[in-house]
Every structure is written in C-alpha cells, then in structure tokens.
Amino acid sequence: MQSPDQVSLRITPPVIRRATERDADAVARLACHLGYPADTDTMRNRIRTVAASSGDLLLVAADSSDTAIGWLHAHAAQLIESGFRVEILGLVVSPVARRAGIGRALVAESERWAAGIGAEAVVVRSNVQREESHAFYPALGYHVTKTQLVYRKPLSGGPPS
Numbered sequence: 001m002q003s004p005d006q007v008s009l010r011i012t013p014p015v016i017r018r019a020t021e022r023d024a025d026a027v028a029r030l031a032c033h034l035g036y037p038a039d040t041d042t043m044r045n046r047i048r049t050v051a052a053s054s055g056d057l058l059l060v061a062a063d064s065s066d067t068a069i070g071w072l073h074a075h076a077a078q079l080i081e082s083g084f085r086v087e088i089l090g091l092v093v094s095p096v097a098r099r100a101g102i103g104r105a106l107v108a109e110s111e112r113w114a115a116g117i118g119a120e121a122v123v124v125r126s127n128v129q130r131e132e133s134h135a136f137y138p139a140l141g142y143h144v145t146k147t148q149l150v151y152r153k154p155l156s157g158g159p160p161s
Helices: 006-011 021-033 041-049 102-116 133-139
Strands: 015-018 054-064 069-077 084-092 121-124
Touching: 006 021, 015 102, 021 041, 021 054, 021 069, 021 084, 041 069, 054 102, 069 102, 084 102
Parallel strands: 084 121
Antiparallel strands: 015 054, 054 069, 069 084
16 A cells, blocks of 8 residues: 555656755755765765766755655766766665655666766666665666675775775
C-alpha cells in the first residue's frame, strides 16, 4: 500500500533544480540514509563549494513546499585511461518518496548535463550493500563493467570514515 506522501508525489511531480545553500538541512538529513551523517553547517559549506565548481552538478528534487526530498551529485572528469566522463557520486531519495520516479528524474537530468558538456559516458559506483540500486541502474540502461575494492587513507587532520 502506498503512503499518502507517495500518492501525492505521483500527482504533483517534484521540481528538479540545482541545490542551493538553503537545501543544506534537507540534504544533510538525506545523506544520513546513505550512511554519511553531517550537520547542517558542514553541508552548507559543502554545497557552497560544489555549487561553485563547473565540473560538478548538485541537483535536488523538491516537493510542493520546495523541500529537498532527493539529491544527486555528479562530477565530470577527464581520465587518461578512459576519457571524459561524468560520475554520479551520490544519489538518495527520501524513503517516503521512493518508487515515484524521483531517482529516475535526477539521473535523467544528470545525463542531460553530461551530454551537454560532451561527456562520453556516465558512470556510477554502488556499494554492494545497496541492493535496491543493483536493480535500479540496470533498469535505466547501466551495465556492470567491473567490481572493485575502495581504499581510503585519511590525511593529517582529515576525518576517518
């Protein structure tokens, strides 16, 4: 059974727009669903930095009250080994708003941006634990190209994660 929020989202589709600093609180709350907690001030600073970068795209899906109920962050990069591409670095939709086409709309907008800047491909990595995404991306035409491990080394003064 659908929740009232899901039904209303199907009737009134969210607006896809670039994120602004005023979205910091909602973006921070949504980031927690991915396992990346951040306070509002930290997120506001991150949004400010990403928004100022011509190589980054940060979108939100906003509901009828202009509150972010989903976001997508993409980054353009020229790689020596594989050419110019855009990578979707993060995508999350509020649990109450899932299955309403919001993720699909965010991805479609990032693909339009990627095509507009001349990217050769859009790439996305998905944690093996995010089982929903393993059906989501193939349904949008994405194909598994490899599996990998990710290593991280915090630099002096940087937070471990």
